Amino acid sequence: MESTEHLNDRLLLTVFQEVTRLISMARDPQEVMDLVVQRLPPLLKVDAATIRLLDESTNTYTLGAAHGVSDEYLSRPIIDSEEVMAELQRGHPTARSHLDRHCHHKSCRQVQQEGVKSALSLPILFLDKVIGILRLLTRSRRRFTEREINFAMSLAEQVGIALSRTRMFEEMVSQVKFLEALRLISKLVNSTLDLDRILTSIVERLPTILGVKACTIRLLQPATNRLELVAASGLSEEYLQRGSISREDSIFKVLRGEPVAIFDATKDPRVDYHEAIAKEGIKSILAIPIRNQLEIIGVLRLLTREHHVFTPAEIHFAMTVAEEGGNAIEKARTYRKINLLFNQIEEQERFLQTIMDSLWMQILVLSPDRRVVMANRMFLETHNMSEKEVLGKRYETASPWSSTAASQSALATVLSGKASVAILDQLDSDTGMNWLERHLTPVLDDHGEVEFVIEAVRNITDQKLLEQERLERVKLEGVIEMAGSAAHQLNSPLFAALGTAQLLRDDLKSGEALDDLDMIIRNLKEISELTHKMTKVTGYKSTPYVGNTTIVELK
Template structure:
């Protein structure tokens, strides 16, 4: 009873700590640093499934060397697969257990025992919490149950932080849409408006670069009109008209390219790798419902864009279309005024 009472107190303490923050990275770091102190283990890691649900991505770690952390993927380990099904796994002899894929790495790191607990988020197992010791340890059922309960609290804390992060991103996007819309309304020259858009978006969406291409009416091909954050060599790599992504974009659909160095929707994979382009989100620019170009956002890392990102991309692309139409109308008016002035008798 005394041990259970102590664990309950610790459970309450750590729950308070990890739910106090609404920053996802801070939550991860708190978990991997706080839980080892409570359970008297030497190290901890958190890995979460990527948006594809196929790969575990290391989010935070404490007490382990970079060599061990970079030993290779652990997605197919039996202990991991069991944990992803919702079953906590305790391994007392990590260096000799068949459920461990890198026994030699465990020996070199001095890892003796491992406890793997599933992290549920929104009712689905979304990752794993691993606790590691450098002295052999037989985790008793109560410790396993306690670790599983802590992992569940981790999931709640992570979800709360993600919700807050998503709400903050939506707020920032809304502000950016308003700012860009106001700037478009106050500015007439097309080049000025397009330059404003491609320079503002990287700051708002944490991008590497941004470009706007429009269909040149005389040639029927896409022509670069504005760019930010890219080298001249990359911008001059070749036309984009024959890319599969362009086909869908000019049909009015947004296109998400998670890996610009391999994706079938793009052509210039080597150039993307050399430039350091990870992912691309492209949206059609339309005037009166007719696609006339595209707005592309490029990241330095591989990124899975959320529905919020895509909706924002479409909103800004729509505003770009409005800016273009306003610029066209403004230019027509200027030309007409010039003609009238030229025809007046002197």
């Protein structure tokens, strides 16, 4: 019998020992798979071997290692018929010959072009769980015996143990490395509130830690709810500008909170722009949701140069970094909003202060607890005060006119009645009595409560003096008019009396009557001089007399 059909027990044991010895020396899962597919064909007298690993996120088998077959054969969309794949998923090996004649799936053309005629498909198990598929291929028709199948199944189990062991060892090493890296990234992203610095730290650190080509971060913009690229490393500008990825199937899944691992990004229908991906040299993609404590705010993507099966540890680490980064991003966004709000408030305050300072009246802005929160330049310069001396002080302390009962009553009325109040007040100062016109106006919040009280004070002393002067002038005009009218009325009888007295005097020669008549004439002349003065009055002075009588002295 031919050796390919009837391996004796010694040869089987020798092959088994050789394979287990080799894979026991490997420390990396990829090294285990490469070693198996290269060493098994010559030992088992087959032409080719492939290993595919189960991607639990998509429930598909991705290529792990291959030897002896073309890339076109490996890239076929269907591995085998549904019946064979169902048997493998149940943990049962299958052997088939005459594949060039009996093929009933869409990838038969690639199988025929490759010249594959027989195949032994073996589930790779670990703890009774299928983690992959080992396939042994021949280009000649061959019937695998039960002994060969059982032996190959034992080898597949050893491969499963080796893969799981190396995976666990690698994951333990990775966990230590990831914990240290996570501590460093967490320290970096939480040491600043600068959003750009946080994003840059993540996209530059992650590729180095995970050994991938590149990293991108896209954040959902609240205004449009669309993903916008905000940070990237390791990619060309041409690739980054290829277009929107918002409608990719992988993105929809990620935005629902699930990670998506894509083994062959150049062909996987869950991503778009396959030509751009191939041109950029991208083989595999891991997409991770970025979330804060409440919601998903973006997508983080890791891109590799070589085909890569992302391990649970790598996915968990990337998700932890994304979550840590998401919280830091949200804090930085909130800080940026607060900063912008403060800048806007400061700008508005400066604008308001400029307006207030340009007014030729004194302005005070008061809080409901009667403290000064703003004062304009006119107030400060008028009372020779600084902002430090005024802001935050009680109204009755800062305001020079608040000591009057009317002031306290007016402010209390505004605070309680929530309506404007206007009062006229007098204030003694070094320059004399000052008249103040004061308006107190409440500023109400959305609930109708007093948020501020604005007091505008205008010094109307000059206006009051002008009014008094005008009143004096009106009085003077009245006195002058009255004096002129009285003089006119007195002049007519006065002149008649004086003329008559003078005629009488001319008739008298001597005697007592002449002296009396001279006195009368002299008094009439004095009255005449007085009426003449009354016609030239320019002012007067009033002097109190006996009782309620006032004497007016004409000027």
